[in-house]
Amino acid sequence: MHKTNWDDFRFVLAVARMGSVSAAARELGVNHATVLRRVAGIEDRLGVALFEKSVRGYDVAPEKLRLIEAAREVEIAVKAVERLAQAGDTPLAGVIRVMSSDTFCHAILPPVVAGMSLTSPGLSFELLCANAQTDASRLHADVIVRTAFKLPDDLYGEVAGQLAFGVYAAEGVPEAHWLGMSGLLGRAHVAHKLNERLQKDGVVFRAAADSFMTLRALAEAGLGRTMLPCVIGDQSPVLQRVHAPIDIAPMPIYVASNAELADAPRLRQARARMTAALQADAERLLGLAPAAA
Structure with missing residues (x-):
């Protein structure tokens, strides 16, 4: 295998970052053909195809994730060396x-x-x-x-906190007027419990949405009560927290x-x-x- 210059990886990383050869060329200030040539050259030297080409553009092949991430670590290290030479900070x-x-x-x-x-x-x-x-x-x-x-x-990660929920309504909204949660949002554990309880009570939702931000806007317009994360419900100058028909545990x-x-x-x-x-x-x-x- 021929030695690979770090500069070659700049073109690979630009395509991974931007998702297309054209966008990578604009970011790097070179022409489309140069990016294609440099990416093809490094793929030939490594003996692997780094990208899967589709109608969406260039996606990193799943089995090459580690290789691309390693190249990105090298990019960070190179920039850190440059900063060390100039300011001693990393x-x-x-x-x-x-x-x-x-x-x-x-x-x-x-x-x-x-x-x-x-x-x-x-x-x-x-x-x-x-x-x-x-x-x-x-x-x-x-x-x-x-x-x-x-x-x-x-996925691998850490718990960083908990998100609490409450029921919110604009002033004067009748207790029987509710907004439903639809789509993927409606499948969430807490949303499913609330929807199930309200349907048992014979509530007919006046509107529904698959986004808490949309539900807040609908509630602010006076369409009905809705469950929201407290962090967005409490920010509203129009809504107030009201009694919830079920216990809503933080997530x-x-x-x-x-x-x-x-x-x-x-x-x-x-x-x-x-x-x-x-x-x-x-x-x-x-x-x-x-x-x-």
């Missing part, structure tokens, strides 16, 4: 792709990533908002933040990564810092912070 740096639900992306994660960015100027984030449990194994995400009683086998919040990549140093460090930030926000996540005026 902070967490690079792009961290964080996948979570719209609730977390809107109401919980922005101050977390802002705080991390302040202490690590070389760090940037891409928030991937997906209420469905999208496959994270194809380098769609470095860190996954989600509520669950237990992580699936393909564990996990900060996780793909199990095959979880030991990568930069991912361990990113998860640890995000976990610490969420733990510091425990009061608000549990619905114990003062409600909006």
Whole structure:
């Protein structure tokens, strides 16, 4: 096997990061043909195909995840050496792709990533908002933040706190007027229990949605009562917490990564810092912070 120059991996990582040859070429400031040639060259030297080509673009082949992550660690190390030569500092740096639900992306994660960015100027984030449990194994995400009683086998992570729920309504909304949870949201344990209880009581939902953010907007419009994470219900200047017909237990919040990549140093460090930030926000996540005026 011929020796591989680090510069060759820049082209591979750009394609993995951007998802297409054209986008990688724009990021690197070269033409489309150059990227194709450099990627093909490194695949020939390694004797492996790094990408699967589809209508969506270029996806990293699942069995090559470790190879790509190793290259990304080298990229971080090279940049760290450059910073050491200039300033003697080696902070967490690079792009961290964080996948979570719209609730977390809107109401919980922005101050977390802002705080991390302040202490690590070389760090940037891409928030991937997906209420469905999208496959994270194809380098769609470095860190996954989600509520669950237990992580699936393909994820490894730590519990960073608990997310409390409550029932909310605008002033004057009748007790019999409710909003339902549909789609994947309706299959969640707590949502299923609430929907089951309300249907037994003969409640006909006036509207339904598969997103807590959408349910909050519908409740603010006066359509009915709804269950919400307290962290978004308490933020509303229109809604107030009302009696819940069932006991709603808090859900564990996990900060996780793909199990095959979880030991990568930069991912361990990113998860640890995000976990610490969420733990510091425990009061608000549990619905114990003062409600909006």
